[in-house]
Amino acid sequence: MTAPTTAPASPVVSEAWHLMARLFQSNRGKFFAACAEVELSPPQVMAMRSLTREHPIPMSELAGLMHCDNSNVTGIVDRLEDRGLVARQPGTQDRRVKYLQVTEKGVAVQDRLQDLLGDPPEGLLALSPAEQRQLLALMKKATGGTAPS
Amino acid sequence: MTAPTTAPASPVVSEAWHLMARLFQSNRGKFFAACAEVELSPPQVMAMRSLTREHPIPMSELAGLMHCDNSNVTGIVDRLEDRGLVARQPGTQDRRVKYLQVTEKGVAVQDRLQDLLGDPPEGLLALSPAEQRQLLALMKKATGGTAPS
DNA sequence: TATTGTTATACTCTATAACTATA
DNA sequence: TATAGTTATAGAGTATAACAATA
Numbered sequence: 001m002t003a004p005t006t007a008p009a010s011p012v013v014s015e016a017w018h019l020m021a022r023l024f025q026s027n028r029g030k031f032f033a034a035c036a037e038v039e040l041s042p043p044q045v046m047a048m049r050s051l052t053r054e055h056p057i058p059m060s061e062l063a064g065l066m067h068c069d070n071s072n073v074t075g076i077v078d079r080l081e082d083r084g085l086v087a088r089q090p091g092t093q094d095r096r097v098k099y100l101q102v103t104e105k106g107v108a109v110q111d112r113l114q115d116l117l118g119d120p121p122e123g124l125l126a127l128s129p130a131e132q133r134q135l136l137a138l139m140k141k142a143t144g145g146t147a148p149s
Numbered sequence: 150m151t152a153p154t155t156a157p158a159s160p161v162v163s164e165a166w167h168l169m170a171r172l173f174q175s176n177r178g179k180f181f182a183a184c185a186e187v188e189l190s191p192p193q194v195m196a197m198r199s200l201t202r203e204h205p206i207p208m209s210e211l212a213g214l215m216h217c218d219n220s221n222v223t224g225i226v227d228r229l230e231d232r233g234l235v236a237r238q239p240g241t242q243d244r245r246v247k248y249l250q251v252t253e254k255g256v257a258v259q260d261r262l263q264d265l266l267g268d269p270p271e272g273l274l275a276l277s278p279a280e281q282r283q284l285l286a287l288m289k290k291a292t293g294g295t296a297p298s
Numbered sequence: 299t300a301t302t303g304t305t306a307t308a309c310t311c312t313a314t315a316a317c318t319a320t321a
Numbered sequence: 322t323a324t325a326g327t328t329a330t331a332g333a334g335t336a337t338a339a340c341a342a343t344a
Contacts, residue, residue: 007274009268009269009273009274010278010281012278012281012282012285013269013273013274013276013281013284013285014267014268014269015285015288016269016273016281016284016285016288017268017269017270017273018267019285019288019289019291019292020169020172020173020288022292023169023288023291023292024169024173028216029216032216041312041332041333041334042312042334043333043334043335044333058302058303059302059303060301060302060303067177067178067181068334068335068336069335069336069337070302070303070304071303071304071305071306071335071336071337071338072334072335072336073303074303074304074305075333075334075335076333076334079333091302094301094302094343094344095302095342095343095344096301096302096303096342096343096344097301097302097303098302098303118163118167119158119163119166120158120162120163120165120166121166121291123290123291123292123293124158124162124165124166124291125156125158125162126290126291126293127162127287127290127291129159129161131287131290132159132161132162132165133161134283134287135162135165135284135287136161136162136164136165136168138276138280138283138284138287139164139165139168139169139172140168141272141275141276141280142168142172142270142272142273142275142276143168143171143172143272144272144275190309190310190311190335191311191335192310192311192312193310207325207326208325208326209324209325209326217311217312217313218312218313218314219325219326219327220312220313220314220315220326220327220328220329221311221312221313222326223326223327223328224310224311224312225310225311228310240325243320243321243324243325244319244320244321244325245319245320245321245324245325245326246324246325246326247325247326
């Protein structure tokens, strides 16, 4: 990993990336609307979207996913816990770590967020079925190296 | 616009969108690193990325682009102006509006940010030239409806 | 001694409402 | 009166450092 094998970006893929970025940018309004809908701040929503009912993770892992410090997560989780959306569970092996358990109420919020945010932006729906399959194949290849965690 | 003509999302395009979102998510680390590099906060970086030297825009337009209130932009622009990256220019026609002019120093920061953030993520570079052209064609179609402003 | 999560601090972001200066 | 931007205020996010409990 010391020598980045990164091929230089061609103008073609650079423009494609730029347009992809635009697609995301134009989708941000939907994200803020969803935050307002569930009455959570954007970081709180990102936290809820990072957690799963099946696989509780430690505070520090959530901090990593959110690209912020452990100390920030303390406050964010405090507020989510105040609302009854998540619960801290001390680990059985290492009692320093606290696992984040999504509550029933939290799962309902997650489902609502999925309804609000899961659908692709309209631009993608304009693609024909064949083009949609093409796009999926390309994205599978592009994310193939990225482990699905 | 009252009857959304949105076709229901197929599983195919939904999965494609999900993978696109993952590509963006895995790119966020680069964004925060770029913020640290230029010593600006994420909102300040977003503001700098929203402005152009050639086409100054009013404060309120920047607020719209950033999906936040005018009053937030006041503080963000205050700090950018303190650093000499932008300048407020009162409009000649309507002296209430203030146009945001990027300074020389601001352009340098914009160029640096483009270096740090303009390149596509590695996953896209793994695509063959033919696939890259395919992706570009798809993105052009998907963003075709979205006016380039 | 090292690590997980919390607390303390200072600064920034955010929404809301009240204000000013223009129009 | 309406609008563009500012100011005031309170709550939330953020990085950093110091700290407690545990390992």
